[in-house]
Amino acid sequence: MSGPTRLGAREAVALVADSFTELPYGDQEPAPDGPLAWPGYDVSRARAAERTGESESVVCGTASVEGTRAVLIAFEFGFLGGSLGQRTGDRLEAAYTYAREHRLPVVPLVATGGSRMQEGMLALTQLQRVARQSALTREAGLPQIAVLRDPTTGGGWATLGAGADVVLALPGAQVGFAGSRVRPPDADPAAYTAQAQVAAGSADAVVAPERLRETLGRWLRLLTHPSGEPAPVPRALGAADPPDSGWDAVQRARSPQRPRAGHYLDAYFTHRLAISGDRCGGTDPDGMLCGFGEHEGRTVAYAAQTGAATRPAGYRTATRLIRLADRLGIPVLTLVDTPGAANDAEAERQGAGAAIAELFGAVATARTPVTTLVIGEGGSGGALALAAPGRTWATPDSYFSVIAPELAAAILKRPPEEVEATANQLRIRPQDLAELGLIRTDG
Incomplete structure (x- = not known):
C-alpha cells in the first residue's frame, strides 16, 4: 500500500x-x-x-x-x-x-x-x-x-x-x-x-x-461574514399543542418519534460544516453537534445536543465553538436536548464539572448574541449550561427541569408511583417555564 x-x-x-x-x-x-x-x-x-x-x-x-x-x-x-x-x-x-x-x-x-x-x-x-x-x-x-x-x-x-x-x-x-x-x-x-x-x-x-x-x-x-444580529429562533418541528401535564411533557420529550437536533439543523441551514473535538483529546459525536452554517444568507454558529447524555468533550467542544464565534462576531444558535450530563466514572475522570463550568462561562461572557431553543429534554445543569439567559425558547414537545422527575422523587424519598405527581409539581412544561419568566414566547 x-x-x-x-x-x-x-x-x-x-x-x-x-x-x-x-x-x-x-x-x-x-x-x-x-x-x-x-x-x-x-x-x-x-x-x-x-x-x-x-x-x-x-x-x-x-x-x-x-x-x-x-x-x-x-x-x-x-x-x-x-x-x-x-x-x-x-x-x-x-x-x-x-x-x-x-x-x-x-x-x-x-x-x-x-x-x-x-x-x-x-x-x-x-x-x-x-x-x-x-x-x-x-x-x-x-x-x-x-x-x-x-x-x-x-x-x-x-x-x-x-x-x-x-x-x-x-x-x-x-x-x-x-x-x-x-x-x-x-x-x-x-x-x-x-x-x-x-x-x-x-x-x-x-x-x-x-x-x-x-x-x-x-x-x-x-x-468571514460576521453579523451582529441574533440568530432567528428555529420553528418547532414536532408537536404544536402544549402538553397537558408535567409528566406528559416528559413523555413527549422522550418519545423516539420526536424530531432531534439533526432534523432542526437540516431544516434551518442551507448548508453547514462541522467542527469536531475539544482539542484536549476528546470528541462527543453522539452527544453534541457543533459547527457553522448558512441561514438565510447569514453565517450562524451552532452547538446542538442530540438527546443523549453529554460528555465532557461535548461541553468543551461547544465552549470552543462559542468562543470562536464570539471572536469572529458570528451569532450562535444552541439547541438543548439532553437527559443530563454524563455521570459515569469516566466522565468524572475526564473533568465533567470543569467542562460544564467552562461552557457556563463562555455563554455568560459571549459578546455575540446567543439564541437557545429547547427541543427535547432539558436535564438539569447539563442542559442549562448551553442555554442563553434571557434568550431561550422552548418547543411544545420539550421540558426543562432542575432534575429528572424520577431522580427528584428518589431524592425526596417518594415512592415510584409519585413520579408523575412530582413531575407536575416541578412545573417543567413550556407554558410553566414561560409563566415563571424562564423562557420566551415571542419570535
Missing part, C-alpha cells in the same frame, strides 16, 4: 487557489553557513533550492479560494524538510502582518518536519515568533484555517497547525508532534496520522484532495 502523496508548496497552492500572488519577502543575505556557522549548511541550502526552485521552506502570498481572498502560507517539504529557520520566521511574520493590515483570513498549508537543526535554538525560537503572530491575528478577529499535508510534525504542527481555528487534513498525512525519527521504537504509527488526530479531537476533518478547494472555500465564506 502506497503512502500519501507529498505535494510541493506550489502544488498545494494550486490545489486550493483560484489565483495566487506571492508576497515580496525582502530576504536578507544570510551569514555564511548560517547563524551557527554550521559546516556545509550553505551547500545544503543551495542543493534544496536547486531541487525545489524555492529559496526558503515556505511560500507566502494572497489568493482567491472559491472567490474569498486569503493569505496562504505553503510549506515546501523538499526544502530541508520544510523546516523553520530564521528566514522562515521572517516570511511568516510578514504574511501574518499583511493579513492583519488587509483584514484577510490566514490559511497555513502545513508540511514540515520541525525546526532547523543547522540554526539551533535560533530556529526553535521561531515558534514563539509564529505563536505571537497567530495570537495577534486571533485577537484581530481574523480566522485561521490550517490544512495538514504530509508530514506535519514538530513545532509547525504545535503552532500553525494545531493552533488554527479550524484544522483540515489530507488523507493519510503523517500528523503528530513527534516526527518519525524521534518516536519511541515501539510507538504505534497509526497514532501519528490525520485520521487519529481527528479521532482524538485535535483536528476537525479529513478532506480528500479533490474536495479540498470547495471545502476550504466554504469555510472561508462562513467565517
Whole structure:
C-alpha cells in the first residue's frame, strides 16, 4: 500500500487557489553557513533550492479560494524538510502582518518536519515568533484555517497547525508532534496520522484532495461574514399543542418519534460544516453537534445536543465553538436536548464539572448574541449550561427541569408511583417555564 502523496508548496497552492500572488519577502543575505556557522549548511541550502526552485521552506502570498481572498502560507517539504529557520520566521511574520493590515483570513498549508537543526535554538525560537503572530491575528478577529499535508510534525504542527481555528487534513498525512525519527521504537504509527488526530479531537476533518478547494472555500465564506444580529429562533418541528401535564411533557420529550437536533439543523441551514473535538483529546459525536452554517444568507454558529447524555468533550467542544464565534462576531444558535450530563466514572475522570463550568462561562461572557431553543429534554445543569439567559425558547414537545422527575422523587424519598405527581409539581412544561419568566414566547 502506497503512502500519501507529498505535494510541493506550489502544488498545494494550486490545489486550493483560484489565483495566487506571492508576497515580496525582502530576504536578507544570510551569514555564511548560517547563524551557527554550521559546516556545509550553505551547500545544503543551495542543493534544496536547486531541487525545489524555492529559496526558503515556505511560500507566502494572497489568493482567491472559491472567490474569498486569503493569505496562504505553503510549506515546501523538499526544502530541508520544510523546516523553520530564521528566514522562515521572517516570511511568516510578514504574511501574518499583511493579513492583519488587509483584514484577510490566514490559511497555513502545513508540511514540515520541525525546526532547523543547522540554526539551533535560533530556529526553535521561531515558534514563539509564529505563536505571537497567530495570537495577534486571533485577537484581530481574523480566522485561521490550517490544512495538514504530509508530514506535519514538530513545532509547525504545535503552532500553525494545531493552533488554527479550524484544522483540515489530507488523507493519510503523517500528523503528530513527534516526527518519525524521534518516536519511541515501539510507538504505534497509526497514532501519528490525520485520521487519529481527528479521532482524538485535535483536528476537525479529513478532506480528500479533490474536495479540498470547495471545502476550504466554504469555510472561508462562513467565517468571514460576521453579523451582529441574533440568530432567528428555529420553528418547532414536532408537536404544536402544549402538553397537558408535567409528566406528559416528559413523555413527549422522550418519545423516539420526536424530531432531534439533526432534523432542526437540516431544516434551518442551507448548508453547514462541522467542527469536531475539544482539542484536549476528546470528541462527543453522539452527544453534541457543533459547527457553522448558512441561514438565510447569514453565517450562524451552532452547538446542538442530540438527546443523549453529554460528555465532557461535548461541553468543551461547544465552549470552543462559542468562543470562536464570539471572536469572529458570528451569532450562535444552541439547541438543548439532553437527559443530563454524563455521570459515569469516566466522565468524572475526564473533568465533567470543569467542562460544564467552562461552557457556563463562555455563554455568560459571549459578546455575540446567543439564541437557545429547547427541543427535547432539558436535564438539569447539563442542559442549562448551553442555554442563553434571557434568550431561550422552548418547543411544545420539550421540558426543562432542575432534575429528572424520577431522580427528584428518589431524592425526596417518594415512592415510584409519585413520579408523575412530582413531575407536575416541578412545573417543567413550556407554558410553566414561560409563566415563571424562564423562557420566551415571542419570535
